[in-house]
Amino acid sequence: MAYNQLRYRKNFGLLIAFVVLVTILFIVAMLSARSMIANFIETEFNNRKVEVFDQSVQPFQEFFNDKIPEISYYQGYLDSVKAAAYVNDVIRKNAFVESVLFYDITVTNSDSIEAGIKYNHLLVYPKNVISFRLDTQNRLVAQRKESTETRAYTEDFNSMVLKFVGFLDRVNDSTRMSDNDIYKVFYTLNAGKVSYMNIPRISDLLAYKQMMSSPDNPVVSYDQDMFLFLINPSKIQIKNVAPNLYEKIEILPIVSGRVTDQRYYFQTELSLPGALSDYKLQYTSSESFLNKEINRRFLPVSVGVSVIYLILIFIAYLIYRNVTINSKLFQLQYDFINNLTHEFKTPVSVIKIAGNNIQSSDKLSTEEQRMYGKILDQEADKLNSLMNKLLSFAQIENKSIKAHKEEVGVEEFCEPIFDAVKLKYPDLNFSYQIEVQNNMMIDTTLLLSVFQNLIDNAYKYSESKRKFLNIDVQQNKKNFVIRFKDQGIGISKKEFNSIFKKFYRVKNQFNQQGSIGLGLAFCKEIVDFMGGEIRVDSVLNQGTTFTLLLPLGPKMN
Template sequence: MAHNQLKYRKNFGLLIAFVVLVTVLFVVAMLAARSMIANFIETEFNNRKVEIFDQSVQPFNEFFNDKIPEISYYQGYLDSVKAAAYVNDVIRKNAFVESVLFYDLAVTNSDSIESGIKYNHLLIYPKSVISFSLDAENRLVAQRKKSNETRAYVEDFNNMVLKFVGFLDRVNDSTRMSDNDIYKVFYTMSAGKVSYMNIPRISDLLAYKRMMSSADSVIVSYDQDMFLFLINPGKIKIKNVASNLYEKVEILPIVSGQVTDQQFYLQTELALPGALSDYKLQYTSSEGFINKEINRRFLPTSFGLSVVYLILMFIAYLIYRNITINSRLFQLQYDFINNLTHEFKTPVSVIKIAGNNIQSSEKLSVDEQRMYGKILDQEADKLNSLMNKLLSFAQIENKSIKPNKEEVVVEEFCAPIFEAVKLKYPDLNFSYHIDVQNNMIVDSTLLLSVFQNLIDNAYKYSEPQRKFLDIEVQQNKKNFVIKFKDQGIGINKKEFNSIFKKFYRVKNQFNQQGSIGLGLAFCKEIVDFMGGEIKVDSVVNQGTTFTLLLPLGPKKN
């Protein structure tokens, strides 16, 4: 039960549930976002076709509403030369106009028999019919047509004239022609054809009406112009202003005799108006083309969702790392307390035994007094050394003390340390080499602790048959370089960054008891405290080298 009480609760199950929940939400959000984008694109596919329709048909509308009415400016006085100039401008600017028939009409009350239409006393007939078109070399060609050559267009001529004379019956002095009257009377549209007659003045219309109703009128003749424009809808230029939605936009006959097995993912169409009414605009896109657009629009959304997901995963990782670090810190602190207790318990036990022996003994000899005195003194020194190390480490780490720097002669500083090593560890194969020109400016007490800790580690972490230590003290242009080389068990490179951390202990057979994980951390704090640097280089089962870099002091005299 005590073991369970001390165990650190990691709660990894809750963290895993959080990761799973966030991942599921991420996947659902990605699928939902892509589905919404796909539905939006499909809706846009059906809606934006009107925009392409308007842009593509606009040139035809401008021709119909703006260019054709220019004929009325001439009031029937167009001759073949002026008609050719007009047609040349129209046919070159509007590729969908394949050819134009120009009717030079006569409106008269003469009784002469002409190929035309006579209503009461009014006769309307073409004095000449001229066809205009572009030849293979893109030159305008004018050809005067005979009556038998215009039979295919007789119905267009008849429809226009019959509407005109029907309108004359309704004309009076107060007649004002509206736009609706103009489109109904002077325009005639059928599949592939637009007919237009110039609009006479009201006075001319009244004169035509008198000529039509009176047999005794003086014979007169008026000129009217009529144009028949032959339209090829297939030559209308399609302006695909939504090329990301429509893979193909075509002008096709409404009733097409072609049969195809090709299937499109999305398809829609719009019928063309007026003289283009036998044709339609057809919009088609394949599945691959639409998916490409979906992916293009989905990319920013997926990127945003992924960023949010990664942030949440990073938070989960931070929580996991925090749990792991806290668990490791808990274990280190637990080990620290156990080892520190062991470190204190041993000298305390020895002191207690010595004290009991002294107390229970009725009479102590001089040798016994000296022996117990020496034991008590040694164990007290151990306790004092351990307490001083803990206190110094805390003070240095908290920057509560300042280094007591003094000028130290290197040889004089090292000599007593090296002599003590030989006395303390007689089985240690110890050597050293000193080659410096400057004195060190250091806190000698703190530096002594570093030397003692590194020497003790070299002895402690070496096999009995490989207890070797070589200390080199040299200098370069900037630093004193002090190297501690042993032939011990070595340190794995993965642990180089961890061995200088508090409470960290390398897992090996030498660390089962008696280490609290402060030695190397204490050394690093001291060296950093004095403005230096400590490095480690090691090969497992071959040995370890610790290198101290300390700033140079003044040159020796």
């Protein structure tokens, strides 16, 4: 129970709930975004048809509103040559105008019998009817029509003249023709046809009215022009200003026999105006075509949502990593405190026992005094060594210690250490080689600590029958190279990056007690402090080699 209370609490339930919630929100956001874009595309499909309609019909509107009224500039004095020039310009610029009939009209009060319209004393009849069209070689062809050939268009002529003479009844000196009057009187729109009569001056209209109402006027004649434009709506050029929405746009008759499978197509339509009213613009797009547009617009949205999702997942990962690292750090610190307590407790207990024995003994022999003195001295040294190691490590890590550099010969530094090794570990198979030319500029106390740690580890982590250590001291152009090679239990490669971290202990039978995980971390801090480098190479159950690289010149901080 006490152990569970001391454990680091890793509440991964909240983290998992967070990831699940973020994932659900991500899926909902993606589905909602795609649905909204699909609805927007469908709405835009129905709305932008007007824009396509306006752009496509604009040439016809310009022809109707701007080009046709130019006829009135001639005031009824167009002959066949001028009419041909006017028609040639119209028919070449507007492909939807298939052919044009030109009526050279006479307005008179004569009693002669002509094929026309007579109202009271006013006679209106066509002197000539000329048809204009482009032949197969794109040449303008003019053909005079006989009365029998124009019978099909007589109704258009009669309708225009009847409106005209009916308007004459309402003309007076104060008459001012509005745009509405002009469209009602001088334009006639039928399916595929636009008729237009040139607009006379008010004075001419008053003269026509006088001729129509009075039989005593002298016989006079006036010229009027009328054009009948035959329109083919299917030749209007469609301007698809939204090619990403409309896969196909067609001009079809209002009553079309085509059947579209509504399951696979989006379709909408708009009726054409005026003389084009028997036709419509039909817009169709397949689902696959619109899906491409939906996916194109959805892509940046999905990327943005995905980036946010990945950021949140990354945050969750950082939290998980932080929790895991804190858990490991907590465990390392917990183990460190336990081991440190054990390290202090053992010599303290031995000192206390020795002290109690001395205190309770009535009389100690010389041999017993020496024995207890040696025990107290050894245990005090252990405590002192441990305290010095902790203090030095903290000072070096916090950069609060200064190096006491001195020049020393390599053999002068190493040989006392090696002699002490032979005395301390008589069962260790120890050997060394020293081949250098330069002296070292080092802090002897710090480097001595490194040597002692690596030598102690070589002895500690070797089985009793394989206690072997070779120290090789060499020199290259830049560094002193010092190798500590043993035949111990070895270290797994996956732990190479961890063994130099504080409180980290390799899990093995030699590390159950008596290690606080600071030895190699202490070595690395010292070597780094002296501007050097420490490396490890090891094979499990074969041995380990630690290599120190110390600069020839002074580089200590």
